[in-house]
Amino acid sequence: MRTSRRLPIHTHNRTAYAFLLPWLIGFFCLTLGPMLGSLYLSLTKYNLLRPPEWIGFANFKQIFTNDATFTHSLQLTFVYVLLSVPLRIIFALLVALALNQGIRGLGIYRTVYYIPSLLGGSVAISIVWRQIFDSEGVINAFLGWFGLDGPAWIANPDYLIYPIVTLSVWQFGSAMVIFLAGLKQVPADLYEASQVDGAGKIRQFFSISLPMLTPVLFFNLIMSIINSFQAFTPAYVIGDGHGGPLDASMFYTLYLYLKGFSYFDMGYASALAWIMLLIIAVFTGIIFATSRFWVFYGDGKEGR
Amino acid sequence: MLTMRGTYSRVIRHVLIVLVGLAMLYPVLWLLSSSFKPNQAIFTDTGLWSHSFTIDNYKNGWKGFQGVSFSRFFGNSALISILCVLGNIVTCSLAAYAFARLEFKLKKVWFALMLVTIMLPYHVTLVPQYIIFSKLGWINTFAPLILPKWLAHDSFFILLMVQFIRGLPRELDESATIDGCGQGKLYLRIILPLLTPALISTAIFTFIWTWDDFFSQMIYISDIKLFTVQLGIRALYDPSGSSDWGALLAISVLSLLPITLLFLMFQRYFLEGIATTGLK
Structure with a gap:
């Protein structure tokens, strides 16, 4: 740090690396090293007790050709992602639009709508969820008012996915806050000008708000997909913790956890982790690649 | 006429936002109210307002x-x-x-x-x-x-x-x-x-x-x-x-x-x- 004063502005090498040191150690020891480690382990048979035994692609072969639970858990996770991500984003967008109309008490509503995102990840709320979706629970009592006979959401394997999706959609608040911030960045004169030109509210939404929000939408979409693929606590707590009933809560991460930490088949779990990484990479890759067709970076860019 | 319609839709929107907000908070309120009910009342007495209040659960x-x-x-x-x-x-x-x-x-x-x-x-x-x-x-x-x-x-x-x-x-x-x-x-x-x-x-x-x-x-x-x-x-x-x-x-x-x-x-x-x- 003493030397930097004398040096020209553009060379801070030593100081900079000193500042970066904790992160660099973390990057190599907790991220890059373990990533390569799990790639290696995925090609071995390993149970923590004996040294890893090289078996080539046997784990992957087993996973892709002879593992019904893998196929099932992947399907289940896809269904979860494809249901919960769009629903959550649509809700977030609709509520953000409703709140953005210069409504009184915006702060209070924003807080109320955010609270589920704050609490939703906890074990406590998953337990509550299990209870209100119970066949005798509040949801079915509510459906009963309309003469509907709700199913056993938790006990019946065909329905278990819906409470879990609902729990995710319930937490739309964090995406909504981001949308609200994005909407604030849209210059008001755009709306005024379009109003003069006779555009209605719906036209304004599709021609102004939505295009201006696409960068934020892009961000929300990526983060939601990545997080949804990794959902664990709801599946673990709303289900029975072993993937049941009848594998209805066997989410991908839960399967990975059980393989690695219940059966201590750590090579297999590493293979599952790498497949998961590739799937997430493909999804985000597709969104990145298509982004130039639908993400609009307008003039408002220099705003912040 | 136009302003009348404007206020009208604003009120509806406000009511909707409040209702959805309450529905959102319901699970949290349910948790809070049930935690003060005696064990046997939690699943029989489903209303938010309990007739029997206890802090034994916390103890x-x-x-x-x-x-x-x-x-x-x-x-x-x-x-x-x-x-x-x-x-x-x-x-x-x-x-x-x-x-x-x-x-x-x-x-x-x-x-x-x-x-x-x-x-x-x-x-x-x-x-x-x-x-x-x-x-x-x-x-x-x-x-x-x-x-x-x-x-x-x-x-x-x-x-x-x-x-x-x-x-x-x-x-x-x-x-x-x-x-x-x-x-x-x-x-x-x-x-x-x-x-x-x-x-x-x-x-x-x-x-x-x-x-x-x-x-x-x-x-x-x-x-x-x-x-x-x-x-x-x-x-x-x-x-x-x-x-x-x-x-x-x-x-x-x-x-x-x-x-x-x-x-x-x-x-x-x-x-x-x-x-x-x-x-x-």
Whole structure:
């Protein structure tokens, strides 16, 4: 740090690396090293007790050709992602639009709508969820008012996915806050000008708000997909913790956890982790690649 | 006519927003009200307003199990969360300062790698990390939960702070440099104080995520004396249905209390933190 004063502005090498040191150690020891480690382990048979035994692609072969639970858990996770991500984003967008109309008490509503995102990840709320979706629970009592006979959401394997999706959609608040911030960045004169030109509210939404929000939408979409693929606590707590009933809560991460930490088949779990990484990479890759067709970076860019 | 219609639709919209908001809060209100009901009333008396009020659930729940009470679990969770908060604040701000203000070799490469790690799923490093920590003899200690935060492992917060520092006027740095401030002093005396809002956001998010982080706690901790609140709740709860529901719900309420209070106290920073990272 003493030397930097004398040096020209553009060379801070030593100081900079000193500042970066904790992160660099973390990057190599907790991220890059373990990533390569799990790639290696995925090609071995390993149970923590004996040294890893090289078996080539046997784990992957087993996973892709002879593992019904893998196929099932992947399907289940896809269904979860494809249901919960769009629903959550649509809700977030609709509520953000409703709140953005210069409504009184915006702060209070924003807080109320955010609270589920704050609490939703906890074990406590998953337990509550299990209870209100119970066949005798509040949801079915509510459906009963309309003469509907709700199913056993938790006990019946065909329905278990819906409470879990609902729990995710319930937490739309964090995406909504981001949308609200994005909407604030849209210059008001755009709306005024379009109003003069006779555009209605719906036209304004599709021609102004939505295009201006696409960068934020892009961000929300990526983060939601990545997080949804990794959902664990709801599946673990709303289900029975072993993937049941009848594998209805066997989410991908839960399967990975059980393989690695219940059966201590750590090579297999590493293979599952790498497949998961590739799937997430493909999804985000597709969104990145298509982004130039639908993400609009307008003039408002220099705003912040 | 037009204004009449305008007010009309505004009222409808307001009513809708309030109704949806109430529906959103319902599970939380249900939890709160049920925690004060006697055990047998929880599932028979489904209304939010209870006819029989009791705080026995809280007393029973707090006792914990196998001779370890929830004061221990809350203490453990608080200790872990606070140490994680400190770690993230110190190490992420150091890294962020380097990325935002210093010029050095390979900066772009490191920055790109940092961005990639934000999107990396935890599971792909999980098994080797577990092996490393178990070889070090750190299973059933808090170290695997805390150490990563002291190595700026949550790159998300580095990005948050980089964005924030980039928004600070450079003139401050320049005049301080002219006055003879080295980079270390610049970071401590100029940048860090101005970074406070981002540091508060980081602190709150870290606290909440650590408090709620069930997965790693479950993997690394099995000794009841070291249990966190989340693990304690999970242990009280028996999916087959024979749990002491009153106690379970009471403890659940208590487990959500710290993060709720924190949020309500600092919500300005909190919501701004989300918004600034959301914007590119």
